[in-house]
Amino acid sequence: MNSSNHVLSETSMSTIPRQNGIQTPLTSLHFNLDQEEILKRESSNKESMIDQKSKNQEHIVFNNSEISYEEYIEDIEEVEKERAKSFDAPRRVLSLVEKWREWQKEAMAALAEHEPDIHKPWKILPTEKKIEPGIEVPIRIEDIRDKIIKDLQDNIRMEQQYEKERKEFEAEEAKNRQKQLEQTHTILSRHWRAYMKNMIKLEEEENWVRYMTCDGLPNPGLLSDMNTFLFLWSLEDELATMDTIEEKCRVIIHLLNKLDKIIRFSTLITKEYVTECETIAAQLRLKLQRWIDLACYRMLRNIETNMTRENTKTTRYVRTTNKAICCVWAPITLPIGMKRQVTERDRLSVFPGVGKCIEIEFKEIKLRIKMPSDMDCHCMAIRGLWLAYDHYSIGSNSYWMSKLPELFDLWNPTLGLFEYSVKEYDEKIRIGEEQAEGRRLRLEEKKAILEKLEYPSVPRIDRRKRVRKQKKSSPKDHQTEFESMLTSILPSKSELLPYLPTPNEIILEREEKAMSESKKLLFTRCEKTEVNLRKYKILGGVFCVDILYQPPQPKDLGKDTYLTTLELPKEPKFVPFYKPYETPQSDPDSERTPEIIEAEMKALEEAMDALVLLTLKLPDSVFWFEPPVVAHWLPEKRIWSTKDIHDIKYNEEKQTIAFRTGRLGIHGLAGYKYANLPFQSWELKPETKKSGCVHIGVILTVTAAMVQAEFLIREDQVCLKSFTGITSTPLEEILGEYFKLEYLIERLQQVGCDLFPERDAASYLKGLPIKHPIAEKHLRECMALLSTSYIFSWSRWNATRDFREIVLQFKEAHGCIAKERTNQMLLVTPSRTMRIRCTEVSSEFSDLPFEDQDTKYYADLYQLALHTAGIKTRLLTKQITYKLASTVTQLLERTNVISMSS
Numbered sequence: 001m002n003s004s005n006h007v008l009s010e011t012s013m014s015t016i017p018r019q020n021g022i023q024t025p026l027t028s029l030h031f032n033l034d035q036e037e038i039l040k041r042e043s044s045n046k047e048s049m050i051d052q053k054s055k056n057q058e059h060i061v062f063n064n065s066e067i068s069y070e071e072y073i074e075d076i077e078e079v080e081k082e083r084a085k086s087f088d089a090p091r092r093v094l095s096l097v098e099k100w101r102e103w104q105k106e107a108m109a110a111l112a113e114h115e116p117d118i119h120k121p122w123k124i125l126p127t128e129k130k131i132e133p134g135i136e137v138p139i140r141i142e143d144i145r146d147k148i149i150k151d152l153q154d155n156i157r158m159e160q161q162y163e164k165e166r167k168e169f170e171a172e173e174a175k176n177r178q179k180q181l182e183q184t185h186t187i188l189s190r191h192w193r194a195y196m197k198n199m200i201k202l203e204e205e206e207n208w209v210r211y212m213t214c215d216g217l218p219n220p221g222l223l224s225d226m227n228t229f230l231f232l233w234s235l236e237d238e239l240a241t242m243d244t245i246e247e248k249c250r251v252i253i254h255l256l257n258k259l260d261k262i263i264r265f266s267t268l269i270t271k272e273y274v275t276e277c278e279t280i281a282a283q284l285r286l287k288l289q290r291w292i293d294l295a296c297y298r299m300l301r302n303i304e305t306n307m308t309r310e311n312t313k314t315t316r317y318v319r320t321t322n323k324a325i326c327c328v329w330a331p332i333t334l335p336i337g338m339k340r341q342v343t344e345r346d347r348l349s350v351f352p353g354v355g356k357c358i359e360i361e362f363k364e365i366k367l368r369i370k371m372p373s374d375m376d377c378h379c380m381a382i383r384g385l386w387l388a389y390d391h392y393s394i395g396s397n398s399y400w401m402s403k404l405p406e407l408f409d410l411w412n413p414t415l416g417l418f419e420y421s422v423k424e425y426d427e428k429i430r431i432g433e434e435q436a437e438g439r440r441l442r443l444e445e446k447k448a449i450l451e452k453l454e455y456p457s458v459p460r461i462d463r464r465k466r467v468r469k470q471k472k473s474s475p476k477d478h479q480t481e482f483e484s485m486l487t488s489i490l491p492s493k494s495e496l497l498p499y500l501p502t503p504n505e506i507i508l509e510r511e512e513k514a515m516s517e518s519k520k521l522l523f524t525r526c527e528k529t530e531v532n533l534r535k536y537k538i539l540g541g542v543f544c545v546d547i548l549y550q551p552p553q554p555k556d557l558g559k560d561t562y563l564t565t566l567e568l569p570k571e572p573k574f575v576p577f578y579k580p581y582e583t584p585q586s587d588p589d590s591e592r593t594p595e596i597i598e599a600e601m602k603a604l605e606e607a608m609d610a611l612v613l614l615t616l617k618l619p620d621s622v623f624w625f626e627p628p629v630v631a632h633w634l635p636e637k638r639i640w641s642t643k644d645i646h647d648i649k650y651n652e653e654k655q656t657i658a659f660r661t662g663r664l665g666i667h668g669l670a671g672y673k674y675a676n677l678p679f680q681s682w683e684l685k686p687e688t689k690k691s692g693c694v695h696i697g698v699i700l701t702v703t704a705a706m707v708q709a710e711f712l713i714r715e716d717q718v719c720l721k722s723f724t725g726i727t728s729t730p731l732e733e734i735l736g737e738y739f740k741l742e743y744l745i746e747r748l749q750q751v752g753c754d755l756f757p758e759r760d761a762a763s764y765l766k767g768l769p770i771k772h773p774i775a776e777k778h779l780r781e782c783m784a785l786l787s788t789s790y791i792f793s794w795s796r797w798n799a800t801r802d803f804r805e806i807v808l809q810f811k812e813a814h815g816c817i818a819k820e821r822t823n824q825m826l827l828v829t830p831s832r833t834m835r836i837r838c839t840e841v842s843s844e845f846s847d848l849p850f851e852d853q854d855t856k857y858y859a860d861l862y863q864l865a866l867h868t869a870g871i872k873t874r875l876l877t878k879q880i881t882y883k884l885a886s887t888v889t890q891l892l893e894r895t896n897v898i899s900m901s902s
Contacts, residue, residue, distance in 0.1 A: 005859055046516070079874075092557065173831075184862045191785075191882040195882050223277070224240065233287060241295050241297045243293050245321060246323070249643070252284050259281045297570070300328070301551045302553065303550065313331060313334075322388070326383070328381055329384075333378075357371055358371040369612065371543060377547070383819065384545055387544070397638070398639070401524075409514075410511065410518075413517070424507060429620055484665060511772070512803070523760070530639045531631045537754070539620070539669055541619070542667065543668075544665065545665070546574055548575065549573040551567065578661055611661060611662050612748055616658075620656060621729075622752045623752040624752065625676070625706055629642065630648055632640065632644055632661065634668040645764070657669070660818060674754075674764060675707045677704070677900055679794075679901040681703045681794040682895075685698070686813050697713055699712055700891055709755060711891060713884065715887065716740070718738065722735075730752075741887060769801070769899060771804075772829075778860060781885075783861065784884075784889040788884070789865075789872075790813060792810050792824065793808065799901070800845060805828070809825060809826070813868065818873070834864070836848060
């Protein structure tokens with residue numbers, strides 16, 4: 001056989017990811033140099049090659065053991081052999097063979113451009129040969145195959161042992177986790193029971209107070225009383241006047257607030273009772289609006305007596321209350337002789353505004369109305385009505401968050417981390433039992449590959465080919481021989497069993513799929529022009545612009561006798577007004593001369609002039625972080641729509657907005673709910689008095705996109721301590737005052753400062769680091785237990801981790817040594833909680849333990865603090881009251897700072 005040397009040049013390096021986290025460098029090797037050129041270079045560089053011999057070795061690490069290999073082509077098989085120790089070995093071996101061929105082609109292309117390194121004469125010989133001194137000793141293919149066989153045998157044996165040890169380790173860890181979580185669950189359950197007992201007691205006291213209250217109003221908690229009240233109110237339509245509007249608005253809104261509180265927070269009612277309460281509340285809203293319309297009708301029945309004259313031709317009426325402001329403008333119809341025919345000239349003189357646009361300003365509601373030129377308002381009245389409440393949005397489908405199917409246990413509010421961990425471990429055991437047969441088959445597959453390596457089939461070689469091969473043997477022939485051996489041993493891709501994922505991978509894939517699917521299900525789909533009330537909220541109340549027909553006016557017959565024509569039914573009649581706007585279309589084939597452009601502009605102005613122009617000053621009681629969306633309420637569809645709103649002009653300096661509408665009725669200004677999301681940072685810390693000794697409350701500071709709010713929690717009361725970033729005029733009444741949490745949240749949302757996103761916010765915002773719901777919920781409860789003794793804050797690493805990893809900073813607030821320490825990083829997962837070595841200013845994230853000796857296992861944050869905190873910290877943790885812990889938990893849940901911070 002020809003003894004020509006096969007030289008391999010190292011041209012590129014690539015990295016193979018290992019299942020155990022180790023990355024193995026694999027050298028791309030190739031046969032490309034001619035025999036004579038190699039011998040010439042070897043003879044001229046023997047001494048330098050001897051000096052470089054120690055550098056021609058590479059250390060490849062497998063399974064925490066270090067093996068030194070010469071960089072021969074068989075190193076690829078060594079890597080493949082070591083990779084066989086993983087569960088998915090067959091699939092990975094095949095992929096390595098394919099990639100090896102690609103690396104070979106790339107390296108050969110690189111050798112064509114660059115001169116090979118003569119100091120690395122790697123050689124592979126099919127048989128042993130005597131080598132001169134100073135030359136690298138070659139290795140036979142049979143030697144590499146023997147090495148592969150030995151390591152593959154070790155791999156199969158270690159895999160069986162690893163599977164056994166893995167089950168034992170997971171069982172022991174699950175036992176410790178359940179033991180620790182049970183301790184935390186006992187404490188949380190004790191707080192929860194005390195909180196619920198207090199809630200039930202307060203609810204019973206409130207029910208008794210309502211029952212004993214003698215204010216002439218029905219008990220909102222009794223459906224029979226509410227139904228009786230509605231029936232008696234329906235018999236009082238004749239009493240509807242502008243003088244009774246204020247009292248009726250106060251009573252009805254009071255009852256609606258009581259019903260809403262019962263629906264949202266009562267713990268002693270059933271679903272059927274809630275449905276009945278919602279039906280009664282809807283009837284109260286409709287009845288209140290009808291009462292206001294009837295009051296306006298009765299006022300218009302005698303314009304001369306009830307309204308105030310502006311001049312001889314127009315009159316005006318204004319009624320101002322806390323909950324509603326009603327403004328009415330009407331032209332006066334002057335008497336005309338019976339024998340005289342009304343001419344167009346008389347009409348122009350009697351009804352002002354004919355021939356030009358009627359323009360009215362209602363200063364009380366800061367509204368200006370400009371009617372189209374073809375509306376003379378003859379025998380009509382224009383009403384501008386502002387209502388401080390929005391009783392329309394609640395009837396829209398997009399007002400309510402979409403419900404998730406019961407299959408999504410991640411969002412089950414009754415499922416805690418303790419129950420979840422037990423359920424998850426049982427599911428892993430079940431999956432492992434189902435996969436036992438599949439893993440056995442894959443192990444047998446590895447053994448079959450090993451058997452082929454041990455007893456390879458010897459192909460029959462034709463004598464003529466054997467003589468030809470003895471006469472000439474090139475590097476390419478040996479390479480082909482090596483490839484043929486691999487091809488004969490390794491099965492094809494179709495013959496291999498598919499990759500079998502581990503139980504952890506299956507559960508992780510399920511949860512990721514559930515997270516992705518939940519975002520789609522929680523997203524509320526709307527029409528193209530519909531305002532999605534999950535993204536927007538009607539702010540500053542609603543305002544109505546209507547045109548009503550004037551009812552027949554009484555005629556004075558003298559001697560205190562009046563004659564009035566009575567039209568049935570005795571209710572207001574609204575003038576239908578609907579003018580759809582269509583943009584004038586120009587001829588695309590015609591030449592756009594200045595005359596044509598001017599004609600198009602004129603046609604556009606005429607089309608706009610046919611619409612009603614409304615100019616409104618934005619309410620000062622609302623934060624307008626972005627220009628509002630003007631919407632019109634469509635009662636037939638029960639939606640807010642922007643379809644007939646055109647030519648919107650927003651003046652940020654004057655805080656005014658002007659628009660044209662082709663439909664009269666109810667209009668509203670919708671503010672973007674997520675203008676302050678995502679949060680920039682947050683911090684939860686104990687409140688400290690000036691003496692620095694007593695901690696009586698907890699402070700949560702939230703830095704949002706445009707504002708910064710600081711909440712102070714004391715027992716079950718919360719106050720907005722400070723508010724910066726924008727003028728706080730709308731919050732002057734509540735700043736520094738203590739309220740129940742839900743009432744404070746409602747007040748902030750009413751003024752457009754919504755810092756309390758719900759769980760569907762991630763469906764409308766991109767880039768939010770949504771975390772595991774159950775792990776996040778348990779973390780909030782643990783943070784609340786430790787809120788008087790620890791400082792927690794935002795970490796920039798949290799947004800970069802996957803949904804099962806929560807990263808935040810924490811630090812003890814008491815103790816001389818603890819105060820001198822810097823913030824530590826905390827890594828929380830559903831399976832464990834640990835302090836990590838990474839810091840906020842580190843160049844990259846690391847999940848290594850904070851201390852090398854720190855090998856203790858902690859199932860959650862409370863267990864970690866219990867075993868690592870100082871004496872004073874542990875004492876303060878035990879002294880926290882259930883009211884404070886429950887209120888802190890609720891505030892963290894409503895702000896959702898962990899998942900809503902970028």
